[in-house]
Amino acid sequence: MTKKKVLLLPGDGIGPEITAEVRKVMAWFNSTGRTSFEITEDLIGGISYDTHGTPLTDAALKRAQESDAVLMASVGGVKWDVLPFKDRPERGLLALRKGLGVFANLRPALVFDVLANASTLKPEVVQGLDIMIVRELLGGVYFGEPRGIETLPDGQRRGVNTQVYTTSEIQRVARVAFELARKRKNKLCSVEKANVMESGVLWREEVTKLHAAEYKDVELVHMYADNCAMQLVRNPKQFDVIVSDNLFGDLLSDLASMLPGSLGMLPSASLGLRDASGRQAGFYEPIHGSAPDIAGKGIANPLAMILSYGMMLRYSFDMAANADLIEKAVQNVLRAGVRTGDIVEKGQTPVSTAVMGDAVVKELTSLTI
Ligand code: IPM
Numbered sequence: 001m002t003k004k005k006v007l008l009l010p011g012d013g014i015g016p017e018i019t020a021e022v023r024k025v026m027a028w029f030n031s032t033g034r035t036s037f038e039i040t041e042d043l044i045g046g047i048s049y050d051t052h053g054t055p056l057t058d059a060a061l062k063r064a065q066e067s068d069a070v071l072m073a074s075v076g077g078v079k080w081d082v083l084p085f086k087d088r089p090e091r092g093l094l095a096l097r098k099g100l101g102v103f104a105n106l107r108p109a110l111v112f113d114v115l116a117n118a119s120t121l122k123p124e125v126v127q128g129l130d131i132m133i134v135r136e137l138l139g140g141v142y143f144g145e146p147r148g149i150e151t152l153p154d155g156q157r158r159g160v161n162t163q164v165y166t167t168s169e170i171q172r173v174a175r176v177a178f179e180l181a182r183k184r185k186n187k188l189c190s191v192e193k194a195n196v197m198e199s200g201v202l203w204r205e206e207v208t209k210l211h212a213a214e215y216k217d218v219e220l221v222h223m224y225a226d227n228c229a230m231q232l233v234r235n236p237k238q239f240d241v242i243v244s245d246n247l248f249g250d251l252l253s254d255l256a257s258m259l260p261g262s263l264g265m266l267p268s269a270s271l272g273l274r275d276a277s278g279r280q281a282g283f284y285e286p287i288h289g290s291a292p293d294i295a296g297k298g299i300a301n302p303l304a305m306i307l308s309y310g311m312m313l314r315y316s317f318d319m320a321a322n323a324d325l326i327e328k329a330v331q332n333v334l335r336a337g338v339r340t341g342d343i344v345e346k347g348q349t350p351v352s353t354a355v356m357g358d359a360v361v362k363e364l365t366s367l368t369i
């Protein structure tokens with residue numbers, strides 16, 4: 001049997017620090033024989049720009065395409081914000097998503113019982129919360145043409161971006177969302193602004209058609225994006241699966257990520273279409289960014305990164321038991337009061353990134369002996 005290939009991309013900011021911790025977890029799974037992955041690493045983002053003059057080299061993209069799954073930490077930092085758009089770290093990430101064809105971005109917002117007090121909302125509002133946001137990742141205003149900044153004859157400047165969606169782009173992501181809903185509480189909320197945008201009208205029509213044709217058993221509601229943002233803080237437990245476009249999905253998932261209290265806790269998975277041979281691109285990354293303000297201090301929370309690896313085991317390798325094991329280990333570590341600064345509670349002393357990683361590995365061992 002050929003070994004499955006996993007590519008690790010530490011990236012920028014806190015990326016290398018949290019990658020060091022997930023490496024320990026990956027090594028634990030390999031050494032206990034639960035996985036036998038061939039793990040390689042490459043550069044992306046600002047570090048790639050500094051080394052190669054581009055945020056993503058063709059070679060790194062090719063290596064990602066040839067891997068069975070890719071795990072990235074984070075990209076970006078103030079140092080590179082002065083660069084033209086094409087050279088920015090974020091462009092490397094967008095090019096990688098596009099090059100892998102991962103159009104469905106799964107962003108869970110799950111409140112671990114032990115962390116209900118870490119939320120800025122009342123514990124009763126978030127306790128037991130389990131939402132999945134499915135964000136379209138390869139279309140909309142992020143990639144739409146025309147785009148750019150031009151100077152008008154009268155000397156004014158004009159910035160343009162285009163929101164654009166086709167039937168098939170809407171259908172394929174809606175299908176992923178319907179399928180996920182079936183495995184969960186069977187509820188889907190589709191989000192757009194059909195009250196002001198034609199692309200939103202089309203979105204609503206296509207989702208409605210697909211529902212009638214193939215997913216009548218799933219309870220479907222439609223919501224305008226602004227109302228959805230409001231409902232997410234008013235009563236988040238009304239939601240099961242939410243599906244939205246690239247930009248609204250970006251905003252709503254950041255909003256939802258605060259329900260559990262810390263962005264440092266939330267993983268994500270991005271999936272492509274399954275081809276005839278059963279192969280499906282899988283790209284995993286924490287929802288949080290590179291957090292330049294705390295980079296290099298050894299205090300970042302590595303749990304979103306570790307949980308992203310868990311999502312990889314679940315979605316790319318069909319290893320639900322191993323994924324459950326990671327989630328269980330994380331819960332137990334939190335329950336024991338091991339907390340990084342972002343999720344620390346009164347009376348607890350914050351631990352370092354490395355101590356958190358070690359605690360998870362130790363708990364994995366305890367859970368399996
Ligand atoms: C995210 C980020 C990215 C996005 C940035 C870094 C390009 O905000 O993954 O949500 O907007 O998609």
Ligand code: MG
Nearest residue numbers: 250251254287
């Ligand atoms: Mg975002």
